[in-house]
Amino acid sequence: MDATQLDRLVAQIGEELLARIPVSGGHAPNAEGLNVADMVCPGCTRRCAQTCTRKTKEIIAAGADRVSTTGKLIKVDPDIAAMIDHTVLKPEATRDEIVKLCAEARQYNFASVCVNPYWVPLAASELKGSKVLVCTVVGFPLGANPTAIKVAEATDAVHHGAQEVDMVINVGALRSGDYDAVKHDVQAVAEAVHRGGAILKVILENALLDDSQKVMACALCKLAGADFVKTSTGFAKSGATAHDIALMRAAVGPEMGVKASGGIRTLADLKTMAAAGASRIGASASVKIMQESAA
C-alpha cells in the first residue's frame, strides 16, 4: 500500500468513525452547522477533509467546534472564503511563494488565486482537482498596452489554465476622452476571454480617476461585455473605498460583479466593501482575514 492509498484509507475510516462517534457535550458537529469540508488545519496546507481527516476527526470527536492555534482546527466561513481572490502580484514573488499561495487557497477554499501571468501554468497545476479557480492579470498594472497585446496575453493565460482574467483599463485613453478606444480594448479582451470559457474583470484604477471618469469607465465596461468592474491594481497610491464600490455598483447595476481590491487587510475592511456592494474581494491578507473570521 503506497502513501496515497494509505491517505485514502485513513480518510474513509475517519468518515466512518465520524458518523458513529457521538461528540462529547451532547451535540454532533452537524447539529452546529459544522461541515468537515469547512474546517481546515492551519498547520498543514491541504484540505482537512482529505489528508488531515484523521487529525480533524480526532479533534471534532473531542468536542471542538473551532480551534485556531497552529495544528488545530478553525471553522471558516465559506461565504467569506468564496468572496476572496487570494492574491500575490508582487514581481519578486518566487515559485515557492506561488506554491504556498495555492496551498492556502485549497485550504481555505478561496474563490481563486490571483497571480501574474508568468505563474498561471504553475498555479493551474497546483490547483488541479480543486474548486479554486486560477485568476490572472492582463496589461497589469498600467493598462497602457496595445489592445492586440492585451488580447494575446489574455488568450495565452486562458490557454494555460486561467479561468478569470483581471485586465487594466486604458487609463490614459480614458482620461484623453478616447472612449471608443477604451471600449474596443475591453470588448476585444472580453471576447477572447469568453471564447476560452473564462470571465473578465476590468480594473479601473480609481486612484487615477475622478467620479465621472469612474462612472464612464463602468458604462464602457458594461457595453463592452465585461463581467466585473474592479477598483484597483494595488500598485497606485490608494485602493478600494466604500464610496467607489457604491458608485460602481450603482453604475453597473446588480447583474455585473464588483470587485474591491487594494488595501483590504482586515475582516472589517471586507465587510465594509461587501456592505457597499462588492461581490468579490481581492486580498493578499486573506489568511489573516479568515483567521479573524474564526476568532
Next chain:
Amino acid sequence: MDATQLDRLVAQIGEELLARIPVSGGHAPNAEGLNVADMVCPGCTRRCAQTCTRKTKEIIAAGADRVSTTGKLIKVDPDIAAMIDHTVLKPEATRDEIVKLCAEARQYNFASVCVNPYWVPLAASELKGSKVLVCTVVGFPLGANPTAIKVAEATDAVHHGAQEVDMVINVGALRSGDYDAVKHDVQAVAEAVHRGGAILKVILENALLDDSQKVMACALCKLAGADFVKTSTGFAKSGATAHDIALMRAAVGPEMGVKASGGIRTLADLKTMAAAGASRIGASASVKIMQESAA
C-alpha cells in the same frame, strides 16, 4: 500662402539674415562654439532652428549666448541631452502629455522619448523627421509575463516605430534561481528587437535584488545578447544608485550600455550616475535638468 509655407519662408529668411548680420559685441555665435541647433526657445515646443528662427536670430543678433527665461534662449549641452531618455510612463498620461513630451524631446534633442507601448504610434508620428528615437517598455513594470507575450509586445512596438525597447527582467524567476528561464526570456526578446533593427535594454529592478542577484542578472543579460542593463522601472521603492551603476558597469564591462533610471531629478544626480559608469539616463525631469545645465 498657408501657415506652413509662411513658416518655411520665415525660416529661410532668418537663416539668410543670420549669415549676413555681424553679432554685436564683435563675436559671431559660431566663434563661441554656439550652434543654432543647440539653442532652444523654452517658450515654444519646436526646434528654434525651424519655426522659431526669427526670434532665435533676433536674440543671437543682439549678442546673447545663453538666456534662460521663458520666451528667450538657453544654451543646452548636447552631450547631456544625448544621454537622456525623456520619459513619461505614468499610466494616467494623456495624449496631450505624450505630444508635449515629444515636442520637448525635439526641442532639447534628447536621445529618445520613453513611453508606454500604447503610445508608440503617436510618438513615432510626432517625432518623424527628427533624430529623437522612440523608446518603449515591455513586460513593464513587473516583468512577470510569459516570454511569448514579451516577444509579441516588443515585436509589435518595433513594428509601430520603437527603436529602443526597455524590457523588465523576470524578477520572480531570477529570485527563484530559474536562471535558464531568465536568460531565455531576455534572449527571445533581444532576437525579436534586433530583427527589427532596434536595441534592447533590460531593467533589473535593483530594489528587489541583492548584489549577487544584480551581478547574476547582468551576466545573464550579456549572455543573452542585450545591449544595455538598466537599474529600475521607477515604480519600485527605490531607483538608481551610484553603487548599483558601478556594480553593473563592472559586471557587463565597457562594451554594453548601462542606463540609470528612477529618482534622477537633478543635474547633480545625472553627473553622479555618469561618473559611476552610466551611459544613458532615464528621467522625467529632463527639461529641468537641461535648464539647470544652462543656468
